[in-house]
Amino acid sequence: MFEICVLIFVIILGAVMGSFACCQAWRIRLKEEGKKDPGKRSVCIACGKKLKWFENIPILSWLIQKGKCRKCGTAIGRAEILAEILGAVSFGVIGWNYLCVIPEEVGPLEMLATINLPAMVAAMAAMVGLILLAVYDGKWGEMPVSILIYTVVMSGVYAAFDFTEIWSLVGGVAILSGTYYLLYFLSKEKLVGGGDWILCLAIGFLLADWRLALVELCLSNLLGSIVMLPKRKKKMAFGPFLVVAFVIIFATKGWLLSTLAMEL
Numbered sequence: 499m500f501e502i503c504v505l506i507f508v509i510i511l512g513a514v515m516g517s518f519a520c521c522q523a524w525r526i527r528l529k530e531e532g533k534k535d536p537g538k539r540s541v542c543i544a545c546g547k548k549l550k551w552f553e554n555i556p557i558l559s560w561l562i563q564k565g566k567c568r569k570c571g572t573a574i575g576r577a578e579i580l581a582e583i584l585g586a587v588s589f590g591v592i593g594w595n596y597l598c599v600i601p602e603e604v605g606p607l608e609m610l611a612t613i614n615l616p617a618m619v620a621a622m623a624a625m626v627g628l629i630l631l632a633v634y635d636g637k638w639g640e641m642p643v644s645i646l647i648y649t650v651v652m653s654g655v656y657a658a659f660d661f662t663e664i665w666s667l668v669g670g671v672a673i674l675s676g677t678y679y680l681l682y683f684l685s686k687e688k689l690v691g692g693g694d695w696i697l698c699l700a701i702g703f704l705l706a707d708w709r710l711a712l713v714e715l716c717l718s719n720l721l722g723s724i725v726m727l728p729k730r731k732k733k734m735a736f737g738p739f740l741v742v743a744f745v746i747i748f749a750t751k752g753w754l755l756s757t758l759a760m761e762l
């Protein structure tokens with residue numbers, strides 16, 4: 499029962515952090531463009547209306563307002579709601595990854611002692627960076643260097659606390675970011691941007707396994723092709739697909755690894 503309460507808390511926290519990441523992406527962008535920061539309070543980007551507390555609840559407010567500003571009726575971007583859902587799902591997945599291994603009869607205090615808390619917190623901190631990068635890349639086709647560095651550092655901390663084999667970890671990071679670096683280098687930035695291989699460093703650390711890194715490579719490209727090919731855009735923003743593929747793989751990694759172990 500206690501695990502379920504913690505899990506619900508973690509999912510709500512994820513939605514809030516997704517909202518926060520999206521908001522920060524906007525703030526960084528406005529600063530880059532030399533525009534004024536709207537200040538501490540959240541505002542409607544179109545009309546500048548300050549949002550009340552009940553207009554600021556992740557996911558719920560969006561659903562109640564049908565994705566529009568209550569004053570001017572301007573549509574709130576899809577990125578906002580997607581970031582909040584991604585936050586809720588990914589935090590739930592990370593939380594469950596650590597909570598599901600706890601024996602049932604353990605009390606709250608013992609639970610905190612059993613859980614790999616540093617790894618869990620670092621994974622969630624890295625996840626906020628990943629969401630911000632996915633939003634930024636999806637909207638503006640590039641990624642802020644400061645957030646890339648933050649995310650790689652957090653992912654590195656996670657890997658330090660939770661990896662099984664060092665060679666598998668290093669191999670996975672090399673496969674993933676090496677491939678994207680080659681694509682970036684050989685296509686002279688035409689096919690993928692310069693941020694993708696750094697984003698892949700972070701995802702490589704978080705997957706911490708060379709087999710999962712290969713699955714990430716396939717899945718992110720598959721998702722990207724399905725969504726982007728009909729639009730016939732020359733340059734793809736790979737960031738959102740890399741991040742979504744990562745969450746799917748992290749959620750199913752236990753099953754994936756046991757299946758792969760049987761096949762190999």
Ligand SMILES: [Zn+2]
Pocket residue numbers: 542543544545546547567568569570571572
């Ligand atoms: Zn408005």
